[in-house]
Amino acid sequence: MEQRTTTLDDSPVRWLEHGEGRPVVLVHGIPTSPALWRRVMPLVEGRTLAVEMLGYGASIGDADAHDIGLSSQADRLLSWLDALELDGAVLVGHDLGGGVAQIAATRAPDRFSGLVLTNAVCYDSWPIPSVKMMRAVSGVLRHLPGPAMYPAFVQLLLRGxxxxxxxxxxxxxxxxxxxxxxxxxxLMRQVDALDVGNTIAVARQLSTLQLPARVVWGDADRFQKVSYGERLAADLGTTLTRIRGGKHFTPEDHPDVVAGAVNDLLGR
Known part of the structure; x- marks a missing residue:
């Protein structure tokens, strides 16, 4: 995998790239980075580009003067695709990245050849209760030393x-x-930027997208319930692929299933 960077609106856009062929754009969520897709990308039969959202991963330090909410991330994604002159990609999103993918797809459906969502935020499914609690006391949490946040981070990933x-x-x-x-x-900068109104605003447009779609869901996810995956699949006119006993971080635990859904669309 190669790390690549370009500049957009005076700030860098970073992404991991692997393979050749038809393009596949992958968008991560919180609290991850393009590395979320490290096990999926080698299994995809195309050119994979795992983009880093502004304010995450190596781009955390570039976010201070920018809006890093999902709506702005979707606009930035589309501008990045313009800069690369990249059209017809299969768009893949997990967690917050799934919300970004929904917004980008509804704003510019002609830019994409398919949509894959896995354990994605959608409708009113988010923020999850633990994140709401963090937001309520963010004024205190943001001043804590880093090691004080580590136990909560560990528990989040273990549960997922x-x-x-x-x-x-x-x-x-x-x-x-x-x-x-x-x-x-x-973390508090990321949490404070979350706005459920971003996905609610595009919810009614999902059923009119007419994009080939796949929805993959770990059905034991305690963060994004499988009922939301069922609703997404229905609105997008596809069937839900359930990962029995799978939890939230499907691209890491079940990369073969996620890559299989992507390859299915690439083969159409």
């Missing part, structure tokens, strides 16, 4: 994985950027 070994690797992978930029401040 059904494979403990993968969870431990994910903790090491995704915690690293927060240690560089200040964990408490960075």
């Amino acid at each position: 994985h059904d494979d403990v070994g993968t969870a431990r690797e994910a903790i090491r992978t995704h915690w690293r950027p927060y240690t560089v930029h200040g964990a408490a401040r960075s």
Whole structure:
């Protein structure tokens, strides 16, 4: 995988790229980065580009002067695609990245050839209760030393994985950027930007998208309930692929299933 960077509106856009062929754009969620897709990308039969949302991963330090809410992230994604002159990509999103994908697809459906959502925020499914609690006391939390946030981070990832070994690797992978930029401040910046109105605003447009779609869901996810996956699948005119016993971080625990859904659309 190659790390690539370009500049957009005076700030860098970073992404991981792998493979050749038809383009596939992958969007991560919170509290992750393009590394979320490290196990999926080698299994996809195309050119994969895992983009980093502004304010996450290595881009945490670039976010201070910018809106990092989902609506703005979707606009930035579309501008990045313009800069790369990239059309016809299969768009893939997990968690917050799934919300970004829904917004981008409804704003510019002609730019994409398909949509894959896995354990994505949608409708009024988010923020989850623990994040709402963090927002309520963000004024205090943002001043805590980084190590004080680590136990909560660990518990979040452990609860979201059904494979403990993968969870431990994910903790090491995704915690690293927060240690560089200040964990408490960075996490609170991300949490404060969340607005459920972003996905509610596009909910009615999903059933009119007419994009080939796949919805993949870990049905034991305690963060994004499988009932929301069922609703998404119905609105997008597809069937739900359930991962029995799967939890939230499906791209890490079940990369073969996620990549299979992407390859299915690439093969159309």
